[in-house]
Amino acid sequence: MQSSAFLIAVFEFVLLLFSLSFHECAHAWMASRLGDQTARLQGRITLNPAYHVDPIGTLLFPALIIFGPFFGFTFFSGYLIGWAKPTPVITRNFRKIVRDDNLTTLAGPVSNLILVAVAAAVLAGMAIALPGGNLIVQTSLMAAFNPAAAPLSHPVAIICSLAILINLSLFYFNLLPIPPLDGSRVLRNFLPYSAVQFYDRINIWMAYILMIFVGGFLLRLLLWPTLGMIYSILARF
Numbered sequence: 302m303q304s305s306a307f308l309i310a311v312f313e314f315v316l317l318l319f320s321l322s323f324h325e326c327a328h329a330w331m332a333s334r335l336g337d338q339t340a341r342l343q344g345r346i347t348l349n350p351a352y353h354v355d356p357i358g359t360l361l362f363p364a365l366i367i368f369g370p371f372f373g374f375t376f377f378s379g380y381l382i383g384w385a386k387p388t389p390v391i392t393r394n395f396r397k398i399v400r401d402d403n404l405t406t407l408a409g410p411v412s413n414l415i416l417v418a419v420a421a422a423v424l425a426g427m428a429i430a431l432p433g434g435n436l437i438v439q440t441s442l443m444a445a446f447n448p449a450a451a452p453l454s455h456p457v458a459i460i461c462s463l464a465i466l467i468n469l470s471l472f473y474f475n476l477l478p479i480p481p482l483d484g485s486r487v488l489r490n491f492l493p494y495s496a497v498q499f500y501d502r503i504n505i506w507m508a509y510i511l512m513i514f515v516g517g518f519l520l521r522l523l524l525w526p527t528l529g530m531i532y533s534i535l536a537r538f
Contacts, residue, residue, distance in 0.1 A: 309444065310367045312460060313381060316467050317363050318350045320416060321385040324471060325353045327412035328388035328405055335401040337394035345388055357509075358384035381467055382474045382512070382520065387481055399490050406486045410475045413468040420464040421531060427458055428538035435538060438462075442532055465531060473523045479511045 326348055329340035344352055354360065363383040388409075395401035424441075428434040441458035445466050476484040480503050489500055 305444075307371060309459065309463065310371070312463050313367050313467065314363065316460065316463050317367075317381065317383055318354075318359065319348065320413060320464070320468050320471055321359055321383060322348045322350045322353045323416060324409040324412050324475070325385045325388050327408040328390070331408035332388065332390050332405045335395055335405060337391050337401075337405075339389045339391050339394070343389060353385040355384060355386045359386075381470055382517070383471075384475075384482070384512075403487050403490055406483045409483050410472045413472040413475070416468040417465050417472070420461040420468070421535065423461045424458060424465075424535055425538050427455070427461075428535060431455075435536070438535055438538070439532075442535065446528065466528065469524055469527055470520060473520055473527075474512075477512070477515075477519060479515070480508050481505075482512065 326346055329345035332339065333341045333346060340346065350359070363381065366381050390402065390405055392398045392402050395405075424438045428438045431437060437455045437458050440454040441462045442465075444454060444459060445462035475482050478484040478488040480500065485500070489497055492500060
């Protein structure tokens with residue numbers, strides 16, 4: 302069981318790198334479509350993680366969450382979050398600054414929802430097409446959500462289940478109105494000038510604390526009901 306949990310942890314880390322890269326690539330692609338070529342010129346329209354890695358948000362913090370329990374470090378265990386290097390955007394290059402900035406910002410969370418939908422569609426197809434597919438999908442979902450509760454099943458089903466868990470986490474996490482997350486940028490576009498000045502002065506370490514503790518609490522409130530709904534839908538196939 303310990304080896305199964307470690308294998309799932311490796312899958313989680315690889316999927317997180319891909320999901321964060323897909324998220325930032327979506328920001329860069331949308332900005333380019335709307336007239337700002339800054340990210341494109343920096344090579345950010347790519348799924349190569351090397352162009353998106355943030356040492357703390359992409360490597361250190363997720364590694365503590367994923368691999369920490371194997372070494373007795375469980376302080377941050379229970380949910381997987383992370384962030385990548387922010388995509389550079391120069392809003393004056395947009396035709397309609399507020400609208401286009403919001404569209405560029407929301408492209409990231411929407412990209413995570415796209416990955417959730419693709420993974421769920423694959424699981425639904427497996428439940429229909431494979432002998433005993435419904436049991437395979439349910440076991441894989443349980444193994445992804447709680448590695449100690451179920452044995453490893455079909456590897457593709459495990460990967461898709463983990464993709465749902467990770468990308469839903471990233472979707473909700475990035476919509477939190479905490480700088481520098483995507484939700485904060487959308488909120489900032491609608492704040493009065495005086496509030497923007499206060500918002501911009503939030504210290505980066507204070508933002509990290511808010512993301513870890515407040516963000517983690519809100520993430521649990523939003524994530525588990527959604528996962529339960531997806532599990533119920535897939536169980537019907």
